[in-house]
Amino acid sequence: xxxxxxxxxxxxxxxxxxxxxxxxxxxxxxxxxxxxxxxxxxxxxxxxxxxxxxxxxxxxxxxxxxxxxxxxxxxxxxxxxxxxxxxxxxxxxxxxxxxxxxxxxxxxxxxxxxxxxxxxxxxxxxxxxxxxxxxxxxxxxxxxxxxxxxxxxxxxxxxxxxxxxxxxxxxxxxxxxxxxxxxxxxxxxxxxxxxxxxxxxxxxxxxxxxxxxxxxxxxxxxxxxxxxxxxxxxxxxxxxxxxxxxxxxxxxxxxxxxxxxxxxxxxxxxxxxxxxxxxxxxxxxxxxxxxxxxxxxxxxxxxxxxxxxxxxxxxxxxxxxxxxxxxxxxxxxxxxxxxxxxxxxxxxxxxxxxxxxxxxxxxxxxxxxxxxxxx
Ligand code: SDX
Numbered sequence: 080x081x082x083x084x085x086x087x088x089x090x091x092x093x094x095x096x097x098x099x100x101x102x103x104x105x106x107x108x109x110x111x112x113x114x115x116x117x118x119x120x121x122x123x124x125x126x127x128x129x130x131x132x133x134x135x136x137x138x139x140x141x142x143x144x145x146x147x148x149x150x151x152x153x154x155x156x157x158x159x160x161x162x163x164x165x166x167x168x169x170x171x172x173x174x175x176x177x178x179x180x181x182x183x184x185x186x187x188x189x190x191x192x193x194x195x196x197x198x199x200x201x202x203x204x205x206x207x208x209x210x211x212x213x214x215x216x217x218x219x220x221x222x223x224x225x226x227x228x229x230x231x232x233x234x235x236x237x238x239x240x241x242x243x244x245x246x247x248x249x250x251x252x253x254x255x256x257x258x259x260x261x262x263x264x265x266x267x268x269x270x271x272x273x274x275x276x277x278x279x280x281x282x283x284x285x286x287x288x289x290x291x292x293x294x295x296x297x298x299x300x301x302x303x304x305x306x307x308x309x310x311x312x313x314x315x316x317x318x319x320x321x322x323x324x325x326x327x328x329x330x331x332x333x334x335x336x337x338x339x340x341x342x343x344x345x346x347x348x349x350x351x352x353x354x355x356x357x358x359x360x361x362x363x364x365x366x367x368x369x370x371x372x373x374x375x376x377x378x379x380x381x382x383x384x385x386x387x388x389x390x391x392x393x394x395x396x397x398x399x400x401x402x403x404x405x406x407x408x409x410x411x412x413x414x415x416x417x418x419x420x421x422x423x424x425x426x427x428x429x430x431x432x433x434x435x436x437x438x439x440x441x442x443x444x445x446x447x448x449x450x451x452x453x454x
Contacts, residue, residue: 080438087338092273092429096129096421097262101339106346108262109133117349122257123147123204123232126417129262130200130424143201150205151226151235154184157206158213158223166218170409171294173214174207178287181206187281196424199282203420207413208232211406212239233257236413241401249400252353256396259346259389260411262418264339268292268299269415269422274433276423289419290412296333299390299411305334306394306404315371322375332376334391341384350392357399365395 083089098107106113109128116125120134127135127143135143157177164173181202187195209226216223216239224239234250245253263269271292275285293299312318325332337344358366373387380386394407402410 082438085338086270091270091433092265092422092426094264094422094425095132096418096425097264099264099339101337101341104340104342104345104348106263113259113345114349117255117258120258121231121233122254122261122414122417125258125261126200126204129417129421130196146197146201147204147232148226148228150202151209151228153206153209153213156180156183157210158217161210161214161217164214166220168218169294170211170214170218170406171290171300171412174210174409174412175287175290175294177210178203178207178290179283182281182283187283190276190279190281191427191430193424195282196420199286200416200420203283203286203416207416208236209239211409211413212236215240215403215406216242237400237402240406245400252357252396253400255353256350256393256410257414259349260393260414262415262421265422266298267295269419272419273422273426276426277431277433279430282420282423285423286416286419289415293412293415294408297331299408299415301333301388301390302394302397302407302411303404305390306398306407308333309365309368309372309395312368312372315368318368318372318375322372322379326379332380332385335376335380335387336385337388340386340388343386344388346389347387347391350389350396351387354392354396354399357396361399363395363399365398369395 096109098110099105108116108125109132111128116128120128123144124135124140127140157180160177160180161173164176181199185195185198185202187199189195213223215221221242224242226235227238227244228235230238230244231250231254233252233254234245234247237245237249237253265273268289272285272289275288276282296304312321322332354363354366357363369392373391377386393411394404397407397410398404
């Protein structure tokens with residue numbers, strides 16, 4: 080028997096939700112290439128596709144969007160909860176605390192009931208943007224902006240965060256970012272979610288646990304750290320030595336590398352193109368720094384199969400959309416609610432409790448020593 084560290088390369092489920100070819104840099108959601116979805120779809124339609132396995136009819140989609148928008152309003156008790164938190168609480172911690180409370184508003188009879196899957200999905204997709212935007216306003220001592228259901232999902236989030244209506248272009252760009260972050264097979268946070276739901280805990284508990292997993296800097300937390308790393312660079316001439324320094328200290332370069340992709344992450348490519356277009360309209364020195372950083376890092380890491388991943392460019396784009404840096408990973412979580420819910424729903428068909436084993440290498444028949452006799 081051997082230990083499979085990090086379960087690298089070990090399949091733990093069968094799934095038809097998304098597909099990655101790490102050598103060719105391919106990502107498909109329910110068989111549709113990610114590029115086609117970014118080009119033609121919108122985030123809520125992609126969420127429906129991921130969770131229910133097909134693109135919705137016009138009427139199905141109308142009902143789904145209206146059910147999500149109904150949940151943009153959150154109960155005042157949740158706002159009161161937020162107002163009790165220390166103002167410097169990281170929004171990922173706020174999110175991890177708030178999501179389980181949503182279950183107080185839905186009597187979850189049985190997690191196996193498809194009604195719960197739908198109810199939890201529309202409630203979390205509705206509540207999470209409002210919780211995050213409310214937290215941004217409360218923690219900055221600004222007035223909370225109520226949701227505006229007449230705006231698109233992406234526009235409404237930016238409006239609640241910034242307090243002024245975004246342009247349609249900004250709303251569309253943000254919506255495409257959500258599509259890119261919605262799903263990615265069995266990554267660490269999705270695995271966390273299905274482990275939790277395999278005990279028949281509800282979707283709110285599963286998603287809250289997944290938020291905790293995503294917050295780590297080896298996973299979704301990287302996007303925030305990429306922004307800090309690039310923002311500290313004052314002179315592009317210093318970039319090669321900065322990279323050399325990190326590699327010498329065996330430091331992982333944030334936004335680079337991936338367990339599956341051994342070539343350029345297709346999502347990073349799309350984000351870079353969107354950023355390039357936006358940067359021609361708005362002066363953006365950070366994009367220039369990122370481009371040079373990418374070139375210099377690839378010179379040293381490309382041959383090892385280490386390329387930019389989704390987290391390398393996302394933060395610069397969010398910064399241009401006026402989203403504060405500590406909300407970059409929470410935005411990732413907001414989008415990934417679709418993928419987490421899809422996998423929880425799919426896994427319940429198999430419904431096998433996750434309980435791996437171990438190779439024990441400790442002692443046996445060791446006796447208790449009273450405190451006064453211990454060394
Ligand atoms: C996400 O899984 C998903 O799908 C996740 C995600 C999703 O959508 O859900 O795509 C989102 O989490 C993207 C990844 C964001 N994380 C980062 O950007 C953090 C920096 N990246 C690394 O920590 C790393 O690349 C991982 C964790 C992402 C993947 O690493 P692995 O597969 O566990 O490989 P490893 O850490 O064992 O590294 C193997 C070798 C090592 O060299 P040696 O010790 O063998 O000489 O590659 C090197 C590592 O040093 N390496 C890096 C590196 N990543 C790997 N060296 C420098 N910088 C890096 N970023």
